[in-house]
Amino acid sequence: MRVTLFVPCFIDSLYPNVGMSMVHILERLGHTVDFPEEQTCCGQPPFNSGYWEEARSVAVKQLEAFKNAEVVISGSGSCGAMFKVFYPELFHGHPGEAEAKALSAKTWEFSEFLVTKLGVTDLGARFDGRATFHDGCHGLRELGTKQAPRELLRHVKGLELVEMSEAETCCGFGGTFAVKYPQISTAMAEVKCNSICETKADYVISNDSSCLMQIGGWLNRNVGSVKCLHLAEVLASR
Amino acid sequence: MSITAEPPRQQFQSDANRTSTDAPRRAAVRRALSNYQTARDRTGATFTDWKSARASAATIKHEAVNHLDRYLEEFEKKFSARGGKVFWASDSKQARDYILHLAKEKNVRSIVKSKAMTGEEIHLNQALLEEGYGVVESDLGEYIQQLKGEPPYHFVFPCMHLRRDEISDLFQRELGTEKTDSPEELTMIARRVLRRAYVEADMGISGGNFIVADTGMISITENEGNARLTVGLPKIHVALIGIEKVVPCLADLALFLPMLATAGTGQHLTGYNSMYGGPRQPGEIDGPDEFHVVFLDNHRTRLLADPEQRDALHCIRCGACLNVCPIFKNIGGHTYGTTYQGPIGSVITPHFRGLEDWKHLSGASSLCGACTETCPVGIDIHHHLLHNRRNAATQKPAPGEQFLWRAFSFLMKRPALYRLATKFAPLGGMLHPLVQGSPLDPVASWTATREFPAAPAGSFRARFRAHTAAKSAALKKGGVQ
Numbered sequence: 001m002r003v004t005l006f007v008p009c010f011i012d013s014l015y016p017n018v019g020m021s022m023v024h025i026l027e028r029l030g031h032t033v034d035f036p037e038e039q040t041c042c043g044q045p046p047f048n049s050g051y052w053e054e055a056r057s058v059a060v061k062q063l064e065a066f067k068n069a070e071v072v073i074s075g076s077g078s079c080g081a082m083f084k085v086f087y088p089e090l091f092h093g094h095p096g097e098a099e100a101k102a103l104s105a106k107t108w109e110f111s112e113f114l115v116t117k118l119g120v121t122d123l124g125a126r127f128d129g130r131a132t133f134h135d136g137c138h139g140l141r142e143l144g145t146k147q148a149p150r151e152l153l154r155h156v157k158g159l160e161l162v163e164m165s166e167a168e169t170c171c172g173f174g175g176t177f178a179v180k181y182p183q184i185s186t187a188m189a190e191v192k193c194n195s196i197c198e199t200k201a202d203y204v205i206s207n208d209s210s211c212l213m214q215i216g217g218w219l220n221r222n223v224g225s226v227k228c229l230h231l232a233e234v235l236a237s238r
Numbered sequence: 239m240s241i242t243a244e245p246p247r248q249q250f251q252s253d254a255n256r257t258s259t260d261a262p263r264r265a266a267v268r269r270a271l272s273n274y275q276t277a278r279d280r281t282g283a284t285f286t287d288w289k290s291a292r293a294s295a296a297t298i299k300h301e302a303v304n305h306l307d308r309y310l311e312e313f314e315k316k317f318s319a320r321g322g323k324v325f326w327a328s329d330s331k332q333a334r335d336y337i338l339h340l341a342k343e344k345n346v347r348s349i350v351k352s353k354a355m356t357g358e359e360i361h362l363n364q365a366l367l368e369e370g371y372g373v374v375e376s377d378l379g380e381y382i383q384q385l386k387g388e389p390p391y392h393f394v395f396p397c398m399h400l401r402r403d404e405i406s407d408l409f410q411r412e413l414g415t416e417k418t419d420s421p422e423e424l425t426m427i428a429r430r431v432l433r434r435a436y437v438e439a440d441m442g443i444s445g446g447n448f449i450v451a452d453t454g455m456i457s458i459t460e461n462e463g464n465a466r467l468t469v470g471l472p473k474i475h476v477a478l479i480g481i482e483k484v485v486p487c488l489a490d491l492a493l494f495l496p497m498l499a500t501a502g503t504g505q506h507l508t509g510y511n512s513m514y515g516g517p518r519q520p521g522e523i524d525g526p527d528e529f530h531v532v533f534l535d536n537h538r539t540r541l542l543a544d545p546e547q548r549d550a551l552h553c554i555r556c557g558a559c560l561n562v563c564p565i566f567k568n569i570g571g572h573t574y575g576t577t578y579q580g581p582i583g584s585v586i587t588p589h590f591r592g593l594e595d596w597k598h599l600s601g602a603s604s605l606c607g608a609c610t611e612t613c614p615v616g617i618d619i620h621h622h623l624l625h626n627r628r629n630a631a632t633q634k635p636a637p638g639e640q641f642l643w644r645a646f647s648f649l650m651k652r653p654a655l656y657r658l659a660t661k662f663a664p665l666g667g668m669l670h671p672l673v674q675g676s677p678l679d680p681v682a683s684w685t686a687t688r689e690f691p692a693a694p695a696g697s698f699r700a701r702f703r704a705h706t707a708a709k710s711a712a713l714k715k716g717g718v719q
Binding site for chain 2: 137
């Protein structure tokens, strides 16, 4: 299958390894990976701030960039939800509505694509350590992804997966919220990170790098010993 | 605190800064709500199919809210036929004036009141006290808050933020009682005061959980029996209820009563569920001589006129969205500065009290969606926070912010420029000069409490290009051999 990657702007700049891990995994499974260079940002930051017109002007470019894709895979549940859930609303009654619906229909969150669409759960990965999984809210509640990442992680040799208490509680990132209300956002990060630390895990894994930026940001300032990894990075390990 | 001259946004911001670092209070609230969650999960599991129950509840409320005219008038007809009086109040002032006038006309001296958020909404107690009427809150939590001179912290659990010793100290100070650590003893202290209030009061005031159209009755749900005494003992009763509380028929309560109890407190049913159809009828032994129902609009019809957010009127005020909200758990109820706290409060307050003054509540959310997931009547709560943000930005864009998003979209809709920019500076670095030093500066705001990820050697697109080039080179080489 020709698989088109959607690598959101912040993964492109800050977490290139996440994107490359997805490439390696998909190529090992025998798929052709395509990355349209015209893609930039899904437009979620202005969208979430209420500036829908500005968001649409960016989103239109993504509609064009992914027009010819067969399937679109996102390594971020949040940016994936932007395509899948919010684009149809953003373009409702505007030019591009049909294209937005089409993009929505062919967009998949990475773990869901592997497990549900491809029916793959064992990627032959090996990763030694004790880890806990954080559910990003957009992946969990907008896209309904809960079991797929856990299915995949259960098949990773050497990995001990432990559930934290309140795994479904928000880490406090929330995009611009994290910098508009830093005190509230930080209090939420603290609660989340305490749950992570209680598990005595060496790693916290998530299918959303934005959550990991928040969690890692707090852990590195206050704890230091727990490392953050994107699901794809773990699944690509041998 | 909510009663303050500070503009709502500044009050929210400064209270949030203080409360979000108050570790002991945050831990206590989290503990209390974790007990709620355990009870709720257990009770919720006894529903054969919670999802279907939720869908039915949403359908019933949709029908009721979209035909308020029909159902409220049906109620009025049935209720009036039994001698009850209905007053339609467009706003707080009309509702307050009606109740004050009634109290004056009937020579009322003291009033006992059971829990009613509508009373908080129209500042009823304050108005009654100013006119010289004694008012006693009869719900234990509300009574404690009244003694403390504070509004409710949570619209279902008014004093959930207080420790036992704080309540004991309050009673000692206000009522002159001995210190005690026993919850039973504390309850008995309040009970002694309240029992006297019921007997002495010549007017009772309550809210109402449901307005039942087909029988012309109101339904009140409670756990202390205080509402029953508040309605039953004084000669005159006034129920102050928001117009959205209507359900079409009595049978609907078979779903809503257990649903409200489950979502609200984790109970199968609350301790007391009563139906009131009007004043005491001939031959009946108890009940008030006069029964007034005040229907409160107070901008609910403004929300009704918004088809996108109309479902917010489905709310049965169970408080579940507060109980699961990570924002509420970290900043507490008073920080909101509103009658209705938490996610649903952040959705409806801008409609009730003005978007410009209250839009910050919709911004103060990570949009995690726990509220929408838990809502028993399926209100799209967190998406409405997004809608409020959009409406606020459309109605009155913030100049600095609009400039920032225009600059952002200018860059992001030009892939070539974006590529060029990422080549020379990581993403944050490109936009940072636009806001450096301003309150919108995200870097300062982030790094005050968190580390920023180390910039990697190259972007994904650069690595992917190299990867693709290496692959095609290997392919060519393979082809030659």
